[in-house]
Amino acid sequence: MARQLSRAQVRKQRMQDAVNFPLDWLEERSGLVGGVRYFLFRKVPGDTNWMQTLGSATLTAFLVQAITGVILAMYYKPTPNDAYASIQNITDHVTMGWLVRGMHKWGASVFIILMFLHMGRVFLFGAYKYPRELNWVIGVLLLTMGMMEGFTGYLLPWDQTAYWASVVGINLNGTAPFLGPWLAQFLRSGQEISGDTLTRFYSLHMLLVPGGIMALIGLHLYLVIRLGVTSPPWSKEAAGSELVEEPAAATAARPGLTRPVARGTAAGGSE
Amino acid sequence: MQDEEIHLPPPTLWPLGFAIGIAVILVGLIIDPLWISSIGGAITLVFGFLWIRDASAELRGHRIVVEPERRQVVEAGAGQVGPSAQAGGDAMPHPAPGERFPRSKFLEASTLGLGGVIGGLITVPVAGFAVLPSFLGQKRHRVDMGPVADYKEGQWYVATFNTDPKEGDVARRTAFVRNNGSLAVSGRQEPSFTIISNRCAHLGCPVQANGPSGAILGLKSQTEKGANGPVTLNPTVPAGFGCPCHGGQYDTEGNRTAGPPVRALDRYDYEIDNGRLVLLSTYSVSHVDGQGAQAKIHKYKSVGPGEHVDGPEQWFYPINPPHH
Numbered sequence: 174m175a176r177q178l179s180r181a182q183v184r185k186q187r188m189q190d191a192v193n194f195p196l197d198w199l200e201e202r203s204g205l206v207g208g209v210r211y212f213l214f215r216k217v218p219g220d221t222n223w224m225q226t227l228g229s230a231t232l233t234a235f236l237v238q239a240i241t242g243v244i245l246a247m248y249y250k251p252t253p254n255d256a257y258a259s260i261q262n263i264t265d266h267v268t269m270g271w272l273v274r275g276m277h278k279w280g281a282s283v284f285i286i287l288m289f290l291h292m293g294r295v296f297l298f299g300a301y302k303y304p305r306e307l308n309w310v311i312g313v314l315l316l317t318m319g320m321m322e323g324f325t326g327y328l329l330p331w332d333q334t335a336y337w338a339s340v341v342g343i344n345l346n347g348t349a350p351f352l353g354p355w356l357a358q359f360l361r362s363g364q365e366i367s368g369d370t371l372t373r374f375y376s377l378h379m380l381l382v383p384g385g386i387m388a389l390i391g392l393h394l395y396l397v398i399r400l401g402v403t404s405p406p407w408s409k410e411a412a413g414s415e416l417v418e419e420p421a422a423a424t425a426a427r428p429g430l431t432r433p434v435a436r437g438t439a440a441g442g443s444e
Numbered sequence: 445m446q447d448e449e450i451h452l453p454p455p456t457l458w459p460l461g462f463a464i465g466i467a468v469i470l471v472g473l474i475i476d477p478l479w480i481s482s483i484g485g486a487i488t489l490v491f492g493f494l495w496i497r498d499a500s501a502e503l504r505g506h507r508i509v510v511e512p513e514r515r516q517v518v519e520a521g522a523g524q525v526g527p528s529a530q531a532g533g534d535a536m537p538h539p540a541p542g543e544r545f546p547r548s549k550f551l552e553a554s555t556l557g558l559g560g561v562i563g564g565l566i567t568v569p570v571a572g573f574a575v576l577p578s579f580l581g582q583k584r585h586r587v588d589m590g591p592v593a594d595y596k597e598g599q600w601y602v603a604t605f606n607t608d609p610k611e612g613d614v615a616r617r618t619a620f621v622r623n624n625g626s627l628a629v630s631g632r633q634e635p636s637f638t639i640i641s642n643r644c645a646h647l648g649c650p651v652q653a654n655g656p657s658g659a660i661l662g663l664k665s666q667t668e669k670g671a672n673g674p675v676t677l678n679p680t681v682p683a684g685f686g687c688p689c690h691g692g693q694y695d696t697e698g699n700r701t702a703g704p705p706v707r708a709l710d711r712y713d714y715e716i717d718n719g720r721l722v723l724l725s726t727y728s729v730s731h732v733d734g735q736g737a738q739a740k741i742h743k744y745k746s747v748g749p750g751e752h753v754d755g756p757e758q759w760f761y762p763i764n765p766p767h768h
């Protein structure tokens with residue numbers, strides 16, 4: 174390193190320092206920069222598959238729903254006399270309202286479809302197996318809450334389809350044994366559908382259920398990062414976030430943990 | 445980002461001047477935006493520049509000189525002022541041998557316990573607010589349907605009325621009404637009505653009359669002025685009732701004849717008040733034997749659509765929510 178740096182190199186060095194300075198400032202006080210880097214620049218198996226982007230696609234679809242939903246809530250009025258008219262207003266008069274409403278309406282189906290595709294990928298890759306069972310369970314809860322979003326959102330336009338679909342949907346819940354009638358009456362906010370049903374569905378749709386989904390997505394991703402993603406089942410490579418040199422005995426005990434044994438080979442030699 | 449040594453921000457006094465500048469701008473906005481605020485702006489700019497110069501000293505490669513600590517550092521446990529942050533032992537003494545409930549355990553338990561109590565105090569009313577109103581204080585309805593004389597004997601009407609005008613159109617309901625003529629009840633002649641709710645006993649869709657409107661008999665729609673607002677009566681000639689949702693079919697007494705419904709259609713209780721027909725609450729029906737005024741109705745407490753009221757399936761619904 175005895176060579177003198179050229180002027181251009183010095184300038185480049187200065188620029189980098191200037192960019193890094195605020196980042197260093199933030200990192201030193203919060204550790205956030207390292208955290209984000211840890212989160213985004215993970216090691217994944219070299220032969221990950223395009224199908225493994227379906228989870229991120231689902232996440233994107235959810236974020237689209239969250240953002241367009243917040244904007245729709247600025248114009249939507251959840252009362253029996255105004256709901257339908259306010260939806261008409263959003264569609265026909267508010268600038269680009271048709272677009273945002275369309276994104277939210279079609280995006281709802283996209284979100285659900287992507288969840289199923291992601292779930293199918295996880296199933297077909299066998300990625301739900303040890304030690305990722307808990308993430309499958311969290312995924313099932315996410316699926317359920319995603320469907321609850323669909324159910325509660327469907328009533329909000331308050332047209333004939335919305336109304337009767339919700340009547341049937343609520344009564345369907347009501348036929349569940351033992352607690353069904355109680356659940357139905359809770360959802361309906363009484364014995365009959367009323368304005369309270371609409372505001373209740375609205376509150377569930379925009380506050381309670383999305384909050385639950387966000388919390389569960391946090392847990393879901395925490396586990397994805399902690400456990401690493403699995404290689405495709407046809408992989409010949411060792412999978413896992415890090416390649417540790419383990420003693421043969423440890424690998425034999427838990428072949429699935431970080432280094433699944435290639436198919437066709439015995440797990441630990443002698444059992 | 446890798447180096448482990450602790451950085452101290454370069455010392456600077458200039459934020460003080462910067463803050464004064466901002467304050468002068470704000471005061472100026474009220475007193476004299478042109479002059480005082482300009483002076484404030486100038487102060488802010490100058491001190492802002494000085495502050496940035498100090499703060500970026502490290503970036504520009506100046507050595508940062510921090511005045512060293514010159515006060516006496518007191519040894520831990522030496523008595524007087526207390527240990528420095530770096531020195532010193534545990535915050536709490538270790539439990540003595542044989543001590544089973546040390547102070548730290550007590551504090552831990554009381555923090556958790558108190559937190560739990562506060563959490564409970566908040567949760568109980570909130571959860572009650574969310575859940576109980578669906579079950580308590582359900583309103584009874586009384587719907588004035590107009591004079592009995594306006595209902596032609598033996599004629600079916602599709603009646604549309606409002607059970608609770610304060611709620612608006614969402615409280616609008618429909619029933620099929622037939623005047624069965626009068627019936628001898630313990631020696632007196634009483635008007636008899638069949639009043640069938642249009643709520644399907646499968647999942648609650650609006651059941652329709654299977655048959656032409658009363659126009660083929662030359663009958664016209666009529667509107668009654670009831671206490672709950674207008675009641676429209678559309679004459680109809682049904683051969684039965686049918687549901688548009690999943691094809692449930694019923695006869696004119698509301699008995700299920702085909703499709704997924706699990707029982708007969710619900711009916712409205714009614715009374716005659718001063719010669720006027722008054723609708724009361726609904727009740728559920730397993731099935732009806734006979735017809736019109738002579739019908740024997742197998743009556744049950746009102747339950748939701750899709751719930752069985754008789755047969756072994758009723759055991760699935762042992763306790764129903766309170767009902768008006």
Ligand code: HEM
Pocket residue numbers: 224225226227228229231232235288289291292295300301305308309310311312313315316319386390393397401402403
């Ligand atoms: C809101 C919905 C969901 C979001 C945002 C989401 C997001 C993600 C993401 C980003 C990953 C990383 C790997 C990949 O993209 O394939 C992942 C992995 C995983 N997801 Fe989901 N997911 C959702 C729903 C589900 C559902 C419905 C299930 C199954 C019932 C599920 C089960 C799993 C499992 C087991 C993994 C680990 C797979 C592996 O490590 O290879 N997730 N999820």
Ligand code: FES
Pocket residue numbers: 644645646647648649687688689690691692703704705
């Ligand atoms: S709701 Fe009437 S048949 Fe299903």
